Amino acid sequence: MDKRAYLSRLSDNLERYVPDQERWDILRWYEEYFKDAGEENEQAVIQELGDPATLARRLAEERGYGQKRRGPRMWQILVGAVIVVAIAIPLMALSPLAQLMGFHRVYDPVEFVTTVPVQQEPAPEYSEQVTVDEGGVDVYISAEGVNVDLHPEDISSPSVRTNGMSTDGDNLDWGFDGQYLYVDWYGNGESDQKAAGTLTVAIPAIWKLNNVSVYVDGAGDAAVSDLPPCHELYVDTEVGNVTAKRIVGVSDYLSLHASVGDVSFDGLPASGGYSYLSVETGDISATLYCADKSIPYDLSTDVGTVTVDGTSCGTSASYSSGSYEYDFNAWANVGDVSLTFDPEAVAGVIQGEYDSGITIIGTFPPVTVETAAFDLTQGSLTASAEELGGSALYTNSEQIRVKVEKTGEFQGSVMLWDTENSDSFIRIQDVDRGNAAVTFDGLSAAHRYRVTASGLEGAMVTVTG
Amino acid sequence: MAFAMGTPLLDACVLAVLSGGDAYGYSLTQRVKERLDISESTLYPVLRRLERDGYLRVYDRPFQGRNRRYYAITPVGRTCLDKRRGEWIGFRDGVDELLKEENEHG
Numbered sequence: 001m002d003k004r005a006y007l008s009r010l011s012d013n014l015e016r017y018v019p020d021q022e023r024w025d026i027l028r029w030y031e032e033y034f035k036d037a038g039e040e041n042e043q044a045v046i047q048e049l050g051d052p053a054t055l056a057r058r059l060a061e062e063r064g065y066g067q068k069r070r071g072p073r074m075w076q077i078l079v080g081a082v083i084v085v086a087i088a089i090p091l092m093a094l095s096p097l098a099q100l101m102g103f104h105r106v107y108d109p110v111e112f113v114t115t116v117p118v119q120q121e122p123a124p125e126y127s128e129q130v131t132v133d134e135g136g137v138d139v140y141i142s143a144e145g146v147n148v149d150l151h152p153e154d155i156s157s158p159s160v161r162t163n164g165m166s167t168d169g170d171n172l173d174w175g176f177d178g179q180y181l182y183v184d185w186y187g188n189g190e191s192d193q194k195a196a197g198t199l200t201v202a203i204p205a206i207w208k209l210n211n212v213s214v215y216v217d218g219a220g221d222a223a224v225s226d227l228p229p230c231h232e233l234y235v236d237t238e239v240g241n242v243t244a245k246r247i248v249g250v251s252d253y254l255s256l257h258a259s260v261g262d263v264s265f266d267g268l269p270a271s272g273g274y275s276y277l278s279v280e281t282g283d284i285s286a287t288l289y290c291a292d293k294s295i296p297y298d299l300s301t302d303v304g305t306v307t308v309d310g311t312s313c314g315t316s317a318s319y320s321s322g323s324y325e326y327d328f329n330a331w332a333n334v335g336d337v338s339l340t341f342d343p344e345a346v347a348g349v350i351q352g353e354y355d356s357g358i359t360i361i362g363t364f365p366p367v368t369v370e371t372a373a374f375d376l377t378q379g380s381l382t383a384s385a386e387e388l389g390g391s392a393l394y395t396n397s398e399q400i401r402v403k404v405e406k407t408g409e410f411q412g413s414v415m416l417w418d419t420e421n422s423d424s425f426i427r428i429q430d431v432d433r434g435n436a437a438v439t440f441d442g443l444s445a446a447h448r449y450r451v452t453a454s455g456l457e458g459a460m461v462t463v464t465g
Numbered sequence: 466m467a468f469a470m471g472t473p474l475l476d477a478c479v480l481a482v483l484s485g486g487d488a489y490g491y492s493l494t495q496r497v498k499e500r501l502d503i504s505e506s507t508l509y510p511v512l513r514r515l516e517r518d519g520y521l522r523v524y525d526r527p528f529q530g531r532n533r534r535y536y537a538i539t540p541v542g543r544t545c546l547d548k549r550r551g552e553w554i555g556f557r558d559g560v561d562e563l564l565k566e567e568n569e570h571g
Contacts, residue, residue, distance in 0.1 A: 028534070032490055036489065036491030036533070055506055058506040059506050062509075063513065255540065276537075300524065
């Protein structure tokens, strides 16, 4: 049997035990497994995986679905989705999301646009490699439904203050034992409300730091600035903005994240490891100061824009780590990516493959890179089967029609993925010479999907919405 | 082999691989299989559980015309990993000590 037949048998067997969403997640896992093993290893993988019925049963048992299906658990997924939407809607004002939600953009081939370099004041002097001694203080801030502001001050011991909110024992619990500063703010449990106020944590400017974590649960902004060198820095909020200013001394790991909100950052990357700036819904803006060595940055948003000002970057050589292919990864699933670097300052070469499918090799000119979701209300998309899956499709109707054109006999399938739901796999339809046009019905209007083709190499595919 | 690998230990091994860098499903499976004899139905449930518990997060990147799903350890995952490392060292040393005992009673 071939891969499609195997997955089809696996799907049929899974259907007896697990709900649809789970089945699609499992199929996606194995579909990717096959793809990454490579076509040449298809039979070897099939041998490896064994009988599809047995595999399905084992998977079902491991996932706790040992018995035959009782009923759908979609309700649990739906309730979760409703809660996320209820939080997201009032917070639209945080970023130009309103523009994005009415996002209509006709697909253009990607263009490189030359922009005039911005006149910059000389970049501040930042050291190339931060070495953080052992023995620093750990700072751990956990707050619910409140903004957090962490910065150093000219004081001799840490202080925690609020702007008028009560700090009695029910809300605030904090302490410092010489090595570990913890600050816990307990909200009122209604974490989907607007943040109650701001909790300001001030640390002595002379402190050495080890790891710094700021977590905001529910609604609240998180702001850190001017931190002394540290090993790791995590700033995370569910609904709110993350702002990190003048952060230049992180040695191992930097992560700024908001689920719904904006992240803005200026400073140096983590000199010995990864720097992640990520949001699910919101914008990322970063002013980067790059040192002599290139260090991987990963800036990503699902729905939003990424804007990078790298005009203060020095040389940036290529970086590789095992099979990772990126040096500088700036990605928006639906939205614009704009990167600006100054060719005078960048003496080296930035090598890497951008996730929009563009490769930039060579002396780095100022570029503006745009990615867009293809708008099916403006027309149909025609692409080769290989290129089809690259962009999101935006449709206003509840139906997507796919037509396959290829000379001679052919047999394959087209698949539909839900870009707005973690790009999960939704549907599959077989196509062949006798049945070359298929329709995906009952979709959500004003929604983003992706269509991919399997087994249709050399075909041209037309998608209308 | 006589010994079964418990779930928390397997979780820790997967988190440890991810602590060295994000990985997609296939490469992660190969990395673990280099050292452990696991079946192809083992890793998927482990990853789902780790994600549910917040120890790892998931993101997608387009790759050759499709989306490829990557797994990344979270700060909470790192904390869990450190704890498990400590527990493993204690467990392993205890077993080593016992296994080294000579059987004096023949």
